[in-house]
């Protein structure tokens with residue numbers, strides 16, 4: 160129960176709702192338990208008339224009518240309070256669920272990129288949906304049924320003892336047996352349903368991967384083997400489901416058997432007492448009703464216990480994430496002004512998870528408004544430089560200065576707000592093209608959006624779609640080509656008019672002619688902005704103020720285009736090779 164203590168703050172936040180819920184529960188159960196008493200009275204009145212203890216038939220009719228009206232009234236009122244009980248407690252559980260989801264979501268936003276690298280997306284999604292739902296079952300139904308059970312038992316038991324202590328004792332004999340057997344059965348059901356759930360997610364994951372990779376599956380013609388694998392998982396899943404249903408199928412017969420035994424005891428012992436003249440016939444009916452009313456709360460004990468166990472496990476998983484501290488912290492709360500000068504001083508960086516030293520002793524200076532092009536073979540550390548500038552990671556050794564001050568001392572939001580980043584593999588949301596571009600600047604006007612799209616050379620493609628800028632992208636919308644995606648992503652970065660622009664190999668999917676056009680537009684757009692261009696093409700780098708060439712995390716060449724084409728090395732080789740390709 161330790162993990163669940165985390166929820167105490169929410170219980171305290173909603174304490175009044177919970178207290179009112181508790182009071183309503185008590186009221187509704189007291190009312191429910193009036194019905195057996197009234198029925199006992201009705202039977203006793205009839206019995207008294209038959210035994211001639213009461214001789215006036217009109218009086219009997221009158222008492223019966225009053226009892227019937229009271230039964231209807233009490234049942235209606237009890238129903239109304241049961242409705243109110245659900246309204247208060249279940250609604251409170253939904254409010255706590257909402258708060259908890261928001262808390263986890265805010266924590267997700269706070270955490271650094273490394274956290275996302277270490278944890279799988281499925282796991283992140285599961286904790287905020289599945290695990291929170293399981294916790295809700297504890298704060299809502301589990302608490303409601305527990306209150307229900309306690310109140311019913313205390314009130315019911317007191318009423319029974321008052322009427323007939325001996326019969327009460329006999330009636331309750333099967334109850335421990337009932338709760339133990341249901342507890343054991345609930346455990347079996349819980350175990351089996353967990354396995355069924357695991358198979359369900361196995362099936363979902365399998366299908367999700369299959370649908371995502373449908374192109375590969377179809378082009379390799381391996382549908383038959385996919386179907387075979389699917390059949391196997393589906394067959395195992397079916398078997399586990401059948402096992403679960405077998406356990407489920409035992410639940411009701413077991414309940415009915417135990418209720419039956421209790422009823423038999425009441426009839427037998429009560430019957431003997433009646434023959435001996437110790438009780439009236441109404442008491443037997445009253446006790447049969449108690450058996451039926453009290454059996455259900457006992458039956459849910461096992462269920463409630465398993466709900467609490469599951470919630471405990473889920474909350475422990477949630478707490479793991481909630482207690483995680485972001486590696487990158489904002490050390491300056493003041494919104495600082497940024498000009499865009501970037502200095503790398505002997506920077507070395509090692510990725511925690513793989514222990515790969517991606518950058519080794521890197522130094523360079525990019526003045527405000529200058530353009531730096533970074534070239535190098537794949538895996539040489541180009542993207543890592545960019546991640547450090549955006550402070551997605553902090554350096555392992557050395558120092559990065561922003562406007563001559565350590566980057567860690569700047570306001571994190573201000574830095575990120577002043578960076579327009581176009582990643583290697585652009586991500587567009589399932590939303591309109593317009594909103595995808597505006598993502599960089601929420602309050603952008605239509606003119607600004609069109610202007611950014613024109614500068615990214617994608618405006619003409621967009622207006623060719625029947626719905627233009629309102630075209631929906633993504634799974635149920637239009638699929639853009641790789642080059643079109645890159646250009647929408649460029650428009651998103653430049654609309655922000657940031658101080659620092661970063662293009663991470665983002666022109667790889669466009670032809671050289673479009674590349675030329677975009678580059679000349681960007682030259683205009685990125686005037687006075689510090690710009691980083693990562694590329695595999697000399698054509699993207701040649702106009703930069705400075706060029707650095709990386710190999711295995713080290714700078715092996717640096718200078719301007721004119722300097723580097725005269726120097727023997729990677730840059731000159733690449734230049735000549737790409738010149739040749741152009742001529743061919």
Ligand SMILES: Nc1ncnc2c1ncn2[C@@H]1O[C@H](COP(=O)(O)OP(=O)(O)OP(=O)(O)O)[C@@H](O)[C@H]1O
Nearest residue numbers: 276510512513515517536537538539540541542543
């Ligand atoms: N998130 C990460 N976790 C661990 N190692 C990483 C991570 N990202 C990159 N690396 C490793 O760091 C090295 C440099 O990678 P980086 O992505 O910076 O290279 P790159 O020059 O941008 O390559 P490419 O041109 O293929 O994009 C590689 O060996 C890579 O495997």
